[in-house]
Amino acid sequence: MRIHLGGKTVRILKVDPLNPEDDILKIASDMIKNGKIVAFPTETVYGLGADAFNPSAVEKIFRIKKRPTGNPLIVHISKIEHVNELVEDLDIRRMKVLERLWPGPITFVLKKRSNLPDIVTGGLNTVAVRMPSHPVSIALIDMTGPIVAPSANLSGRPSPTKAQHVIDDFKDELDAIVDGGETIFGLESSVIDLSGDHPILIRPGPITIERLRNIFPDLVIDVDKIPSSSFDHYMTKKPLYLFIGTVEKIVKSILSFVEKRKKNFVLLCSEETKNMYPDNFRKVIMGSRVRPFSIAKRIFDIMRKVDKMDVDEILVEGIEEKGIGFTVMDRLRRSALRIFE
Known part of the structure; x- marks a missing residue:
């Protein structure tokens, strides 16, 4: 389906959220491979997707989201092998943690490889990586490769849990939206920094603090450490x-x-x-x-x-x-x- 918003036609690609149709997802995948911006559902919120290794496509995300360029993006993957394309110095202990908690609503910050564009990581020497569990996102990333996917909302606004929320925020600024219905958790992923000596929770998410402390007994909570903490978030227009x-x-x-x-x-x-x-x-x-x-x-x-x-x-x-x-x-x-x- 195509809808006309402003001066542009945006493709709405409706899929079965549990058994997404390959032919429909291929349209979205081909668009992302060609530098287009495509919103898609994860189990947490809708993400704004671009090829993680295409700096010009990633720049478009910052521009249309009105997101400060110093605010790093999360790279979404669909298989553990993708980690080797993005991360260096990953020891066995950390790898076991990833394998235990992925796929799922949790992001890990790790030391990045030099081949990853600096615009993705805000110039930092770390990269945030997540393997979602939503059938639509897993299938789309399988076809495409690693995708950067910040929440598909204007910076500072509440995150989107439905395709309509994405339309409301961006009108005609996107190329396509994969509509997989309402998301499961409705909150963004937990984010844990594993780049240092101790795990640091820098954003709470669907995985509770209590469960995380069972997995990481030395977990430190520092929600002001996340680079985006200095920016407005989740703001309504009304006070x-x-x-x-x-x-x-x-x-x-x-x-x-x-x-x-x-x-x-x-x-x-x-x-x-x-x-x-x-x-x-x-x-x-x-x-x-x-x-x-x-x-x-x-x-x-x-x-x-x-x-x-x-x-x-x-x-x-x-x-x-x-x-x-x-x-x-x-x-x-x-x-x-x-x-x-």
Whole structure:
């Protein structure tokens, strides 16, 4: 299918997310091999794909995303053999870690080979590498080779979990979008730096801190180490206010905030708390506090939806910062104009 957006026709390549059609993916693969930009789904979020070894194609990604060039990209692979094309000085211990956790929603930062274009790594001597588990991305990379694929959103915006989110952000700036439906996790991958003496978690993701600590007993958490930490992330166009603490404290703080502000707002709340607010509150249910993965999967989609509502402000309940809740709260903290504790 082709859609006309602005002055350009963008190809929408709809595929079966579990059994993607080879003939459709070949169209996308050929486009990437020819220097085009193609968005595609992973199990985390949609990625903006280009040939990792084509500097001019990679430059297009920075330009259309409005992404600072000092912010490195993640290279996506489909087989462990690809690692040797990208990484040097990979010892047996690190290789065993990769084999244990790939494919899956986790990225590793490793020492890069000199043949990898500097624009991919922001001039650093390391490269971020991930092997996704989504059938569409695995099949596409198998056909194409290593693909750089940052999240397919304008820099600073919430990440895309549906093809429509990609269309909303880029209109006619892409060549094609592989539409594989909604992503599985709804949050970007965990990122662990293995380039030094100790593993450092620089971005939490779908794999919980608790599980990672079982695998890496000496894991250090430093979410400010990731090069992108100095840039805005996950921002809505409407101001977003985050309320954290116990459930009782959160509800009380929100009620007090609304009473003082008297502005047009929408409240993102949980299944468990929706009846603790007046009926005239405009509410959107994020999911369940006892099933925080339900919140993680939907949070970016919800943020994009409420951003289009006729409201002045977005109010969001915080959740418990353990398990996947730690990752959800990392994203919400970064998106908030102000946090009420």
